[in-house]
Amino acid sequence: KQEVTQIPAALSVPEGENLVLNCSFTDSAIYNLQWFRQDPGKGLTSLLLIQSSQREQTSGRLNASLDKSSGRSTLYIAASQPGDSATYLCAVKDQGAQKLVFGQGTRLTINP
Amino acid sequence: EAQVTQNPRYLITVTGKKLTVTCSQNMNHEYMSWYRQDPGLGLRQIYYSMNVEVTDKGDVPEGYKVSRKEKRNFPLILESPSPNQTSLYFCASSLQGAFGSGYTFGSGTRLTVV
Numbered sequence: 001k002q003e004v005t006q007i008p009a010a011l012s013v014p015e016g017e018n019l020v021l022n023c024s025f026t027d028s029a030i031y032n033l034q035w036f037r038q039d040p041g042k043g044l045t046s047l048l049l050i051q052s053s054q055r056e057q058t059s060g061r062l063n064a065s066l067d068k069s070s071g072r073s074t075l076y077i078a079a080s081q082p083g084d085s086a087t088y089l090c091a092v093k094d095q096g097a098q099k100l101v102f103g104q105g106t107r108l109t110i111n112p
Numbered sequence: 113e114a115q116v117t118q119n120p121r122y123l124i125t126v127t128g129k130k131l132t133v134t135c136s137q138n139m140n141h142e143y144m145s146w147y148r149q150d151p152g153l154g155l156r157q158i159y160y161s162m163n164v165e166v167t168d169k170g171d172v173p174e175g176y177k178v179s180r181k182e183k184r185n186f187p188l189i190l191e192s193p194s195p196n197q198t199s200l201y202f203c204a205s206s207l208q209g210a211f212g213s214g215y216t217f218g219s220g221t222r223l224t225v226v
Binding site: 032034036041042043044045046049089091098099100102103104105 | 145154155157160162200202214215216217218219220222
């Protein structure tokens with residue numbers, strides 16, 4: 001059974017810092033991995049989608065990497081801003097499974 | 113704008129009163145799914161649909177029903193809601209659920225059952 005873990009559960013940093021969020025998964029037989037952002041009580045906004053054959057994806061200040069063999073992904077946020085404060089969720093799409101398996105998320109706070 | 117639309121956004125109801133949460137997508141996606149999100153338990157899949165008239169149970173289907181009569185719509189039905197169904201619900205869609213397409217989520221429906 002696939003399990004997804006995100007560490008740390010919460011992170012607070014000053015504005016302007018570069019930071020890394022971690023995601024690990026137990027079964028490497030995945031189709032893809034997707035990073036989402038969730039603001040309190042709101043919906044999930046897709047940030048980046050990495051296919052199993054890819055090593056990384058970039059969008060603006062965000063860069064996500066995937067090491068399928070070791071079961072790890074990182075989300076790198078450059079030059080953090082207070083507007084980046086949110087919960088970040090990673091989710092994997094297992095081969096043969098019709099669902100996403102989510103981590104518990106990292107709650108990120110960027111202090112002005 | 114490509115999106116998944118859920119209604120209502122907020123709902124307070126009483127135990128046993130049947131309700132329906134609607135979900136509609138405008139991206140011609142074959143795959144649609146419902147999740148619930150609870151503190152400490154994360155996001156869990158309730159039901160999914162691979163295409164019209166094809167639905168299947170997820171991890172926590174008890175107490176819920178779904179239907180897929182049209183490609184764009186995937187309503188979630190609670191025939192007799194109970195307080196343990198108080199949760200934040202999300203509908204999602206994907207171009208091809210079995211392969212590498214990403215998921216698009218709706219804005220969520222916060223349900224309170226008293």
